[in-house]
Amino acid sequence: MHMTVISGSERRRRWSAAEREEIVLASFAPGAVIAEVARQFDVSTSLIYKWRRDAQQSAAMFVPAVVAEDEGSLVPDVPGGVLADSPAIRLDLAGGTTMSIAATAPARLVLAVLRALR
Structure with a gap:
């Protein structure tokens, strides 16, 4: 089982724009299951859904x-x-x-x- 340990004063992980884009594109792939994508990238499913909403509402998607x-x-x-x-x-x-x-x-x-x- 894979576990991420974050040390120091910062308790939240930071995702670069490129990492977010990669995860969102993987979640939109034909036949993709959000739970499997979340496990693959070690990220919360709710965060993926948020990033997908943000991407769909963003002017950059047009x-x-x-x-x-x-x-x-x-x-x-x-x-x-x-x-x-x-x-x-x-x-x-x-x-x-x-x-x-x-x-x-x-x-x-x-x-x-x-x-x-x-």
Whole structure:
């Protein structure tokens, strides 16, 4: 069993921004279990949840939106292969994955996808 002993007047551990980022990214990995990530990095699960909330609310998590027009190309996973000449939402996700939502997509579908990505 691993135990961390902190000596001296300082009783709290300090996490650098890079360490926090590494832990938060590990917690967002597909199939990640927060309790396992917490054990792996020897940190409290509640602290990971706090860092995740902070990261999601931070302006640093946002990237600039780019409007792209790919005339004649098909938007993947849209029934009927809707042409991308209409406006669409294109999301660049971690790992180089790209997701596009056609302008003709039902509002409930768009809302569900955006909530799932929170």
